Amino acid sequence: MDNLLDNYAGVVGYEIIDHLKQLAAPLKGMKIVHVNSTKEGGGVAEILNRLIPLKLELGINASWEVIEGNSDFYLCTKKMHNSLQGDRDDISEALLKNYEETGRQNYEQLRDKLETADVVFIHDPQPAPLLSFANRRKGKWLWRCHIDVSHPYRPIWKYIRKFVESYDASIWSLSTFTQPMPHPLYLIPPSIDPLSEKNIELPLDEVDSVLARHGINRELPVITQISRFDRFKDPVGVIKCYRHIRKSIPVQLILAGGGATDDPEGAEVLKEVKDFAGDDPDIHVLELPPDAHREINALQRGSDIVIQKSLREGFGLTVSEGLWKGKPVVAGNTGGIKLQVIDHYNGFLINTSEGAALRIRYLLKHRSILEEMGSRAHQFVLENFLITRHLREYLTLVVALLHGSDERIELELPGNR
Amino acid sequence: MIEEFRILDCALITISTGEQAQNLRELRDRLLVTHPGSIYYHFWGVMLRHTYVDPEYQNDFAVWASHALHDHIIAERLSLIDPNEHISIEDLRREIVEIIEQHLYEKEHVPWARTGEQFQFTRSQIVVFDTKQKLTTPDGFKEMIPRLPLGSIFYHFIDSRRRTAESRNDFSIWLSYFGDSYSELIDRLDNIDPYFTTLGNLRDEISDAFCRFNGGE
Numbered sequence: 001m002d003n004l005l006d007n008y009a010g011v012v013g014y015e016i017i018d019h020l021k022q023l024a025a026p027l028k029g030m031k032i033v034h035v036n037s038t039k040e041g042g043g044v045a046e047i048l049n050r051l052i053p054l055k056l057e058l059g060i061n062a063s064w065e066v067i068e069g070n071s072d073f074y075l076c077t078k079k080m081h082n083s084l085q086g087d088r089d090d091i092s093e094a095l096l097k098n099y100e101e102t103g104r105q106n107y108e109q110l111r112d113k114l115e116t117a118d119v120v121f122i123h124d125p126q127p128a129p130l131l132s133f134a135n136r137r138k139g140k141w142l143w144r145c146h147i148d149v150s151h152p153y154r155p156i157w158k159y160i161r162k163f164v165e166s167y168d169a170s171i172w173s174l175s176t177f178t179q180p181m182p183h184p185l186y187l188i189p190p191s192i193d194p195l196s197e198k199n200i201e202l203p204l205d206e207v208d209s210v211l212a213r214h215g216i217n218r219e220l221p222v223i224t225q226i227s228r229f230d231r232f233k234d235p236v237g238v239i240k241c242y243r244h245i246r247k248s249i250p251v252q253l254i255l256a257g258g259g260a261t262d263d264p265e266g267a268e269v270l271k272e273v274k275d276f277a278g279d280d281p282d283i284h285v286l287e288l289p290p291d292a293h294r295e296i297n298a299l300q301r302g303s304d305i306v307i308q309k310s311l312r313e314g315f316g317l318t319v320s321e322g323l324w325k326g327k328p329v330v331a332g333n334t335g336g337i338k339l340q341v342i343d344h345y346n347g348f349l350i351n352t353s354e355g356a357a358l359r360i361r362y363l364l365k366h367r368s369i370l371e372e373m374g375s376r377a378h379q380f381v382l383e384n385f386l387i388t389r390h391l392r393e394y395l396t397l398v399v400a401l402l403h404g405s406d407e408r409i410e411l412e413l414p415g416n417r
Numbered sequence: 418m419i420e421e422f423r424i425l426d427c428a429l430i431t432i433s434t435g436e437q438a439q440n441l442r443e444l445r446d447r448l449l450v451t452h453p454g455s456i457y458y459h460f461w462g463v464m465l466r467h468t469y470v471d472p473e474y475q476n477d478f479a480v481w482a483s484h485a486l487h488d489h490i491i492a493e494r495l496s497l498i499d500p501n502e503h504i505s506i507e508d509l510r511r512e513i514v515e516i517i518e519q520h521l522y523e524k525e526h527v528p529w530a531r532t533g534e535q536f537q538f539t540r541s542q543i544v545v546f547d548t549k550q551k552l553t554t555p556d557g558f559k560e561m562i563p564r565l566p567l568g569s570i571f572y573h574f575i576d577s578r579r580r581t582a583e584s585r586n587d588f589s590i591w592l593s594y595f596g597d598s599y600s601e602l603i604d605r606l607d608n609i610d611p612y613f614t615t616l617g618n619l620r621d622e623i624s625d626a627f628c629r630f631n632g633g634e
Binding site for chain 2: 015018019022023025026150151172175176178180181184185186187188392393395396397399400403405406407408409410411412
């Protein structure tokens with residue numbers, strides 16, 4: 001813990017770490033609380049897992065709270081999640097009432113921490129109602145939206161909006177995801193952690209042994225999609241893509257995903273995927289526990305190409321994970337993926353299973369291009385999508401927020417020139 | 418007595434203005450009224466946002482015209498706009514609008530983007546902070562420049578252009594306080610084009626100017 005920042009300096013360089021220290025200096029001792037709805041599984045929990053210790057090491061009094069609810073609460077928030085991404089999924093009055101009541105109960109539990117905080121980050125719709133109970137709040141409250149809300153199912157967005165518009169500001173992953181709000185809309189893409197179990201460099205024999213354990217033949221090319229079993233990730237479309245490729249090149253497919261505790265639909269989609277895969281021995285559908293980070297790391301490193309055939313995507317952290325491991329990523333031309341995959345530079349953006357198959361066949365037949373793209377992929381993430389960049393933007397945002405809406409904020413500058 | 422040169426650094430945070438354009442005419446309309454900081458951001462902010470340089474198009478308007486409108490003629494014309502040639506953001510705004518209006522006049526149809534590919538106007542807030550590094554004479558620059566954070570390069574070489582009365586880089590302004598001794602170096606610095614490049618390359622160019630002045634490689 002003592003040397004966490006030094007460890008990151010080993011990856012990104014001391015220049016970046018010094019920059020963080022200088023930005024954090026005016027925030028020392030400040031109480032910043034993050035609230036979300038799951039401790040593990042999903043990109044938000046992964047980011048918070050490392051962001052909090054980093055903020056602490058920078059001298060900020062940061063903490064992370066997780067709200068809890070019953071199964072109806074998670075059913076409701078899953079429906080909300082789908083509706084905000086465009087599904088027409090109506091939610092009953094009873095579920096909404098339970099959602100609001102869960103918010104009230106959690107607020108009571110967290111009241112002291114939230115009311116005394118200087119800054120509160122509320123992540124996604126699950127804890128959004130907390131602000132409506134915070135009549136005696138001291139600090140600034142921000143709503144962090146990790147979802148693509150560009151085409152929401154309007155009745156559900158209208159319902160969520162009434163909670164969200166009272167926040168002091170909101171944060172979105174991309175400008176295309178935003179909805180009009182009566183407060184500033186900050187844009188901060190998320191990131192991956194290069195020192196986490198999921199992304200750290202692994203010994204080759206460990207990669208080999210994980211692949212061997214799952215019966216993967218190292219002599220044949222491997223394409224992999226890592227993601228939750230969710231229809232928006234189009235796992236069935238990935239199998240269709242694999243079948244197109246198999247007509248001309250022998251290849252193996254890994255579809256691996258863990259469940260998140262707030263996703264009750266996962267089991268149903270997993271069954272659909274298994275049924276569609278049938279008894280093909282070269283399709284490996286792997287159900288992994290939420291803490292199988294090192295295993296996922298090995299599967300990505302052992303792959304020739306990473307695929308992320310999402311139809312809708314908030315950001316798609318698995319794309320940056322694949323790129324970080326030096327793999328070209330063939331991914332759906334949607335949402336935050338477009339920010340990570342530069343078409344023909346570090347991977348390919350595709351719209352169909354056929355398009356994905358075409359690009360993968362091309363890369364498997366042109367190994368030197370595959371290697372070159374992989375090398376650019378790693379560098380691109382190093383410069384743009386690591387947690388140090390994410391932290392820098394959060395720190396900048398907090399500094400900016402505390403100084404109002406001025407275009408230029410100068411922190412205790414001496415007279416210069 | 419000449420005041421010391423303090424090295425400052427900066428970070429940008431991006432804000433959506435909430436404005437968007439679905440087609441070229443809407444882009445023109447929004448450009449007429451959008452916050453000046455938004456025009457600045459779409460030309461210069463990209464340098465602090467990403468290290469990837471699109472080899473074809475240098476500002477966000479041109480990139481959008483190419484990738485979303487698929488109108489390469491207007492993309493090329495917009496890409497050639499050099500913000501350095503404009504004395505103010507308002508002057509730059511007039512130039513962009515003029516180019517778009519001329520194109521609209523020539524076209525039979527207004528080019529449209531697909532839903533989801535609208536141009537999103539953004540602007541930024543800049544947070545400036547002191548690195549605690551300072552120089553009392555210009556001699557130390559040669560050693561210091563290669564180690565400067567990219568945010569410092571942005572602040573002293575690009576942001577300075579809209580912050581200073583001379584619309585110039587901070588290094589040249591400070592060096593000019595030392596009389597004619599540094600006029601050759603000032604000329605070199607003033608001739609560096611900060612556009613069509615990355616901040617890393619810009620730092621190398623500035624460093625090279627100091628090295629050559631000091632008799633280095």
